[in-house]
Amino acid sequence: MNEPEAVDDLIADLPEWATTEEIADTMRVKPQTVLKWNKEYGLKTVAVGTRVRRYRKKDFREFLLRSAEATD
Template sequence: MNDPDAIEALLEDAPEVMTTEELADLLKVKPATVARWSRDFGLKSVSIGFRLKRFTKKNVREFLAHSDELSDNTTGEVSDG
């Protein structure tokens, strides 16, 4: 499991609800990576319209806490795509 204190520090100043782009900026990955994590690895989102998703701090926290347990079928790692 990832370090809960590090996760809290990362999310401390983040808004309660984030767009794909905001979350990608926070995690220093591409928006396509966030979309893939949502689609393929269980990062939960809230749909607010056609192709519009938002990510809550709670769901991001849960995903990050367990992200080291996830693996990409091709490389064995979760990457920033």
Template sequence: MNSPEAVDSLLEGQPDLLTTDEVAELMRVSQGTVLRWIKEQGLTVISVGPRLRRVQRSHFREWLLQADEIND
């Protein structure tokens, strides 16, 4: 399990709704990886159009806290 303090530090100053590009940049991964997290690993998004998705910061925080368990 990831440290809540580390996750909170990572997300400090981020907007309430993150684009998938912002998530990718924040985590230093590709856009494809973020899309895979959404499709296969349960990262919750809000769809605002056919190709527009937003990740709520609070949901991303919870997902990160559980990330080690998701990959097992």
């Protein structure tokens, strides 16, 4: 399991509702990777229309905390 304090430090500058690009920048991955996390690994998102997605900061935090468990 990832340490909650480390995760909190990592996402400290994210807004409460982040874009795909903001999540990708934070994690230093491509936006396509974030979309894959949504589709294949259950990262929660809220869709506004067909092109706009937002990720709630608390949901992203939970995803990061759980993601280490999947690789253990």
